[in-house]
Amino acid sequence: MTEQTPILRLEGIVKTFPGVRALDGVSFDVRPGEVHALMGENGAGKSTLMKVLGGIHAPNEGQIFIAEEPTIMTSPIQAKAKGVVFIHQELSLAGELSVAENIFLGELPRKSFGRVDWAKLYTDTDKILKTLNVSFNARTRVGDLSIANQQMVEIGRALTVDPRAVIFDEPTASLTDAEKVVLFDVIADLQARGVGIIYISHRMEEIFKITDRISVLRDGQYRGTLNTAETNEDAVTQLMIGRSLDLSRNESSHDMGDVALEVRGLSCGSLFNDVSFAVRKGEVLGFYGLVGAGRTEIAETIFGLRTPSAGQILLNGQEVRITSPIDAIRLGISLVPEDRKDQGLVLGMNCRDNMTLPQIGDLTTGPFVSNGAEVAIFDQYRDKLDIRTPGWRQTVGNLSGGNQQKIVIGKWLSMRPEVLIVDEPTRGIDVGSKSEIHNLIRELAAQGYAVIVISSEMPEVLHVSDRIVAMFSGAVMRTFTAEEVTEDNLVQAISGITPQKVA
Ligand SMILES: Nc1ncnc2c1ncn2[C@@H]1O[C@H](COP(=O)(O)OP(=O)(O)OP(=O)(O)O)[C@@H](O)[C@H]1O
Ligand SMILES: [Mg+2]
Structure with missing residues (x-):
């Protein structure tokens, strides 16, 4: 790929949270018409970097440039107005509202006296849905859609403006293969229009299929950028975790x-x-x-x-x-559910309590659920699953997406079913x-x-x-x-x- 002026550039971004240096001087850029992957372990800082770019977090240090113009992002709405749209890892839709209302949330078309122009809202929405090739319509209640279809609504939301750059934070985590094909088509369309795409995913096969460059973060630090065509999975893994993985099946045979x-x-x-x-x-x-x-x-x-x-x-x-x-x-019998976010966690509660509280309220034996034993259980599974958190007191909602999942897995394992x-x-x-969980x-x-x-x-x-x-x-x-x-x-x-x- 030839050198081009980046559409967007981040320079020396630092972002700290209490007890966590989430980003430590990270630089990153995206060019028009390229798909740039952002990779790194759970908790490496990928979502945080994108939240800085998307106006959700103000950085402690560093600068954002749009077409080389220094820019301050103050809110997601302002970022979107500047053409930077964000498809989040955690869905943020209103379940009681229709697909149309969700897609145009905060920017519903109005007629005189501020009344919502419903006819226009529905036709505009149906136009967007058509490009996404989905089976539901503008009036469907979002709460009635599958997670995958909700993801498509979230994507539809990004398409209400003419974007310069679109951030996809793990967009395929809950999509079927057919839906992935549609998503990749949407991405190819955006690319053809010169939009810069930032693509976060843990799935190597996708990364190698659709991206042009791969940038890697590790513990909040920038580790480098590779041209996808000139590298391989092993090299990327090395950069991400500092070692290669043995992916062969471990033939630990034991008696059944x-x-x-x-x-x-x-x-x-x-x-x-x-x-x-x-x-x-x-x-x-x-x-x-x-x-x-x-x-x-x-x-x-x-x-x-x-x-x-x-x-x-x-x-x-x-x-x-x-x-x-x-x-x-x-x-x-224990079940670690597919949709862990909904079925497995209380986001406002700390890590230890999420992991050790009985799953079903009825099984709670009284108010005295906290003691040293629970901290010990938490510590044990934190080590086993390599959960990145400053400590058990951290609110689960503040953990990275992958680390939240590990808390749920730890919770079910700790019940020793x-x-x-x-x-x-x-x-x-x-x-x-992943390989640790397999082991x-x-x-x-x-x-x-x-x-x-x-x-x-x-x-x-x-x-x-x-x-x-x-x-x-x-x-x-x-x-x-x-x-x-x-x-x-x-x-x-x-x-x-x-x-x-x-x-
Ligand atoms: N609002 C917050 N408050 C406190 N700590 C936070 C907050 N948001 C993120 N962090 C911390 O910042 C670090 C980076 O998190 P981030 O969500 O950016 O990781 P990630 O690379 O997106 O990981 P994943 O692959 O699991 O999604 C983590 O240690 C996380 O716990
Ligand atoms: Mg993330």
Whole structure:
């Protein structure tokens, strides 16, 4: 790529929070029409840097230039007026309002006497939705949309102005493959119009597919910028975490015990049908399939969040009735949910309490929940999961996105369940911590836990599982042992093509 005047430039940005030097003299720029990736471990400072650029945080030191003009960003509205729009890691939509109201929030079209011009609002919104190729319309209530569709609304919000630069902070964390294609098209369009794109993601394959340059932060410091075409995953990882990763499967073979959890002919309406499988103590059973194949719904049914329409659940050979998560927890089943932000955390509470408080209010044994033991549990999982926080007193809402996720994972692990179900365990987690979480899953199995891992990432499922259940459209297509599984037969199975059917 030829040298061009950057559309945006940050120079020597310092940002501190109590006890944290989140950014320590970071410089960064984006050129017109380029996709510039910002990478780094959880807590490295990526979102903070973008919040400085987006007018959310004032920097302690440093300067922002737009087309080489020194600029002070005082608020997100002002940043947007200057053409800098931000698609956040944490969705910030109003669930009770319509898609149109969310997209034009704070800038609703008005008629005389300040009345909202609803007709214009809906047509303008539908125009934007059309470019995003979505199935909902301007009047849909945002609260009724899936997380992925809410993400699309958030993206729609960025398109109400003619942007100079668009910041995507982990936009694909909850998108399906089809939605990703749409997103990448949207990005390519913006690029073609000369917009500069800043793209934050932990997913290497995306980074190498759509970006031109990669800049890396580590512990709040700038580590360098690489041209994507001239580098590779290993070099980027090195820069991010200071070492390479061994991604081969650890062949820690250990003895397996009896069947811990068995499911027979389990169905739940149209979500999944006649599902049977068993997981033994000491085993990691992977569930792989496309988003919507029914994997999460099976987990939710076992955990008592859904009522099955048919079938049985057996624990240690005994049929059990699970009508609520309280039943499941009492029986020794934990579920680390897919949507951890909503289901797993109290953002205003400190790290220790989030990790050690019982998940269900009914299980609380009284007001005396805080003592040294809880701090010890927190410390143990902070070390195990490498959670970056100045201490247990920090409010969880102030942690970086990935570190918040680690708190939820720690919380469920600290309950020492017999059967642990983890849904997308490493979504939003940086590559280094990802391999730590994989090791932890293998370690838990070695200690005799029965672990179910639901994942949409093939390398992850192949890496951690002893056996893999391939699902398609609510049904189990095939169960593979680690020896017989290959990338090819796994892809075939989750597309609904079984080798038998092909033959
Ligand atoms: N409002 C805040 N108050 C206190 N500390 C904060 C606040 N916002 C961020 N931090 C801290 O600043 C550091 C950088 O956080 P940031 O959210 O920028 O990380 P990140 O690189 O985006 O990580 P992730 O990949 O997990 O999203 C972290 O240590 C975080 O805890
Ligand atoms: Mg972040």
